[in-house]
Amino acid sequence: MGESIDTNKEKIEEILTRSVAEILPTKNGLREALESGKRLRIYIGTDATGTSLHLGHATNYMILEKLRKLRHEVIFLVGDFTARIGDPTDKNESARKQLTREQVVENVKTWIAQIKPVIDVDNEENPVRVLYNNDWLSALTFEDVINLASNFTVQQMIERDMFQARIQSEKPLYLHEMFYPLMQGYDSVAMDVDVEMCGMDQKFNALAGRTLLKKLKNKEKFVFITTLLENPKTGEKMMSKSLGTGIFLDFDADQMYGALMSQPDENMKQLFTDCTRLELKEIEEILKTDNPRDAKMRLSFEIVKIYHGEKSAKSAEENFVLTFQKKGMPEDSVQVQISTATLLRDLLLQEKLVSSKTDFKRLVDKGAISILSEDNFIIQDQDFSCDRDMDIKIGKRRFLKVRKV
DSSP states (O other): OOSOOOOOHHHHHHHHHTTEEEEESOHHHHHHHHHTTOOOEEEEEEEOSSSOOBHHHHHHHHHHHHHHHTTOEEEEEEETTHHHHOOOTTOOSSOOOOOOHHHHHHHHTTHHHHHTTTSOTTOSSSOOEEEETHHHHTTOOHHHHHHHHTTSOHHHHHTSHHHHHHHHTTOOOOHHHHHHHHHHHHHHHHHTOSEEEEEGGGHHHHHHHHHHHHHHHOOOOEEEEEOOOBOTTTOOBSOBTTTTBSOBTTSOHHHHHHHHHTSOGGGHHHHHHHHOOOOHHHHHHHTTOSOHHHHHHHHHHHHHHHHHOHHHHHHHHHHHIIIIISOOOOTTOEEEEESSOEEHHHHHHHTTSSSSHHHHHHHHHTTOEEEGGGTTEEOOOTTOEEOSOEEEEETTTEEEEEEEO
16 A cells, blocks of 8 residues: 555544444553554454344444545455354354355345445455455364364353353253354454454454464454444344344335334434444434434434435435325335225235235234225225225335226
């Protein structure tokens, strides 16, 4: 690289404070390293346990992009090997399902496209390096694994909360799960990194890497731990890639906007802080509003704008207002034409708006199908027939326009 490292203290201070839970061994130490002018090698790894990344991952990529703009070397590591072992983190009840090589390859296909809105992976002057830990972990011999394992004790491994929970509840604890911190730890050695960025749930694994790097290369590594997206009242994770919950980066604009609007009010402050590009002072002003709905709409708009652009964000906002506040119909609602009275059940099955007759029955029983064009009349008859123009809402976000011809 021709250009020197950017050591702007204000930029560095924001990186070290916003969305940061902890920096080990010390924040001051990392501050000094960033201000020294030395080019640091910084990485974040994500296991390929699902096809979609979520906003929790994006928080890390946004910080990584700020570090890339300071002209440090940044690495996006795909955990294609470690995904096949299964990270035991947060698996208190049972082992995480092991994935096949084919499943892992399928999962990573769309990842790069998903992170492009928050990190400039194609930058020519200082490109993001995309690496795969299968390249070195699959090459380890059994002797290598034994040598790595000799740096840790069984007591160190089983002190983890999730292992203790399983031991106390007499649930199985598999030996291969104890290898996971060794594998993630070895990533730091193989890439010879200066900084690892991770969520608090990965602290144990990241510290294993710090231990191995010190013992094998006599090199210090900083562990940069970002805040987890958690509900401040319940402590529950807002996002989970492997469980299929949360707000995912491959959601379309309307899906993403609607999912954000359904978040509890108490989650707004952290979502604003960790997932938008607004200044902290502006966020404080927005949250002072007497109407949480207005603040949440601004939050939803700002996040959707990052991933889909301002035009799509405005359209998603308009659709949301039309659909959920004015009880209207989205422009892209499914439309069918009928010439004679037709069972609603058959129309919904035909348009794949319900998955089965059982699904339809369940929705009717719950009062979840209504006619918006007739004062939200709730359909309670399993054999309801459509014989006129109707705007129908199915569940929370499915809509059907019926037009009589």
